[in-house]
Amino acid sequence: MKIYGDSISGNCLKVKWTADFLGIPYDWVETDVVRAETRTPEFLALNPAGQVPAVVLDDGRPLAQSNAIMLHLAEGSRLIPEDAYDRARMFEWLFWEQYSHEPYVAVARFQVKYLGRPAAELEPKIVDRGRAALQRLEDALAEKPFLVGEAPTLADVALVAYTRVADEGGFDLAAYPALQAWIDRVERALGIAAAEAA
Amino acid sequence: MKIYGDSISGNCLKVKWTADFLGIPYDWVETDVVRAETRTPEFLALNPAGQVPAVVLDDGRPLAQSNAIMLHLAEGSRLIPEDAYDRARMFEWLFWEQYSHEPYVAVARFQVKYLGRPAAELEPKIVDRGRAALQRLEDALAEKPFLVGEAPTLADVALVAYTRVADEGGFDLAAYPALQAWIDRVERALGIAAAEAA
Numbered sequence: 001m002k003i004y005g006d007s008i009s010g011n012c013l014k015v016k017w018t019a020d021f022l023g024i025p026y027d028w029v030e031t032d033v034v035r036a037e038t039r040t041p042e043f044l045a046l047n048p049a050g051q052v053p054a055v056v057l058d059d060g061r062p063l064a065q066s067n068a069i070m071l072h073l074a075e076g077s078r079l080i081p082e083d084a085y086d087r088a089r090m091f092e093w094l095f096w097e098q099y100s101h102e103p104y105v106a107v108a109r110f111q112v113k114y115l116g117r118p119a120a121e122l123e124p125k126i127v128d129r130g131r132a133a134l135q136r137l138e139d140a141l142a143e144k145p146f147l148v149g150e151a152p153t154l155a156d157v158a159l160v161a162y163t164r165v166a167d168e169g170g171f172d173l174a175a176y177p178a179l180q181a182w183i184d185r186v187e188r189a190l191g192i193a194a195a196e197a198a
Numbered sequence: 199m200k201i202y203g204d205s206i207s208g209n210c211l212k213v214k215w216t217a218d219f220l221g222i223p224y225d226w227v228e229t230d231v232v233r234a235e236t237r238t239p240e241f242l243a244l245n246p247a248g249q250v251p252a253v254v255l256d257d258g259r260p261l262a263q264s265n266a267i268m269l270h271l272a273e274g275s276r277l278i279p280e281d282a283y284d285r286a287r288m289f290e291w292l293f294w295e296q297y298s299h300e301p302y303v304a305v306a307r308f309q310v311k312y313l314g315r316p317a318a319e320l321e322p323k324i325v326d327r328g329r330a331a332l333q334r335l336e337d338a339l340a341e342k343p344f345l346v347g348e349a350p351t352l353a354d355v356a357l358v359a360y361t362r363v364a365d366e367g368g369f370d371l372a373a374y375p376a377l378q379a380w381i382d383r384v385e386r387a388l389g390i391a392a393a394e395a396a
Binding site for chain 2: 075
């Protein structure tokens with residue numbers, strides 16, 4: 001399998017961490033978003049949405065969307081709950097992540113860290129909704145170790161990706177103690193080195 | 199099962215259509231987004247994200263996020279492909295819908311039809327990305343009947359919901375002939391009355 005990804009992107013790291021955790025071999029093809037390497041004709045033939053991550057499976061077929069790739073790689077593994085309701089809750093978190101978390105928490109970080117925009121000049125909607133997303137996670141994790149059940153699932157993989165670096169977008173993680181403890185727990189469970197470029 | 203939904207919301211209709219198609223009984227609890235009925239303490243206890251649709255399953259447990267609910271209801275049905283790669287492509291479309299289609303095509307319609315904003319005054323980013331999403335669907339459907347395989351899947355249910363009413367947000371569906379033919383095909387396959395309030 002080839003993973004086309006940008007190492008600064010949490011969406012891409014999700015796929016890498018899932019493959020690493022499950023022992024699935026891959027070649028990583030570094031694809032620079034800022035330099036528009038996702039907009040070349042070759043890349044658009046692979047993923048018409050022009051986004052990383054995208055993978056080419058061993059049989060040559062392409063697949064895109066970070067959470068769809070993770071689901072495919074993790075099928076039948078312990079990262080997807082066997083119980084139907086727990087699995088449904090995992091899906092709920094995966095879709096919430098892409099709709100209500102990533103567009104604020106990840107976008108703030110991208111604008112601040114990679115486009116050089118001062119955090120104080122972020123669009124208020126991005127800041128407000130990013131904080132709301134972090135608070136929702138804080139509330140959800142106040143009394144349980146992982147988002148669904150007693151062990152990490154793809155919901156934790158997806159949501160830790162940008163939450164662990166939210167401070168780079170101007171969010172103060174010190175305000176969310178349960179979230180900080182969960183980040184440590186997920187990083188340890190997945191074997192994500194704290195020093196990993198993210 | 200109780201479905202809490204707003205009849206003007208494509209996200210809510212997705213769940214209704216899936217249940218209707220599969221013959222799953224439910225009580226519909228009309229929940230008015232514009233009047234903020236999703237922000238009451240009672241509703242937030244059901245779905246802390248404050249969004250419809252949300253369901254309460256027969257055993258009393260809640261579930262939110264339109265695509266997660268559809269996946270739960272449709273498990274084991276013909277709306278989810280048996281082939282692992284086809285299923286992965288269905289997931290790719292479902293996540294793309296929530297990230298790259300709904301925030302533009304649905305938001306434009308909401309602002310124009312329900313908040314009274316003239317289409318000409320929509321934020322250019324919403325219009326441009328909405329058109330890009332519709333064009334991507336047009337391209338994908340130029341040579342095949344449904345988004346994945348030869349029969350409708352949850353990808354079609356999810357994407358038809360706001361695409362069929364995109365003109366209400368100022369998009370000109372006449373510019374997308376393959377998309378129009380697909381809308382008719384999906385509406386017929388799912389038994390969605392063309393006259394249904396959407």
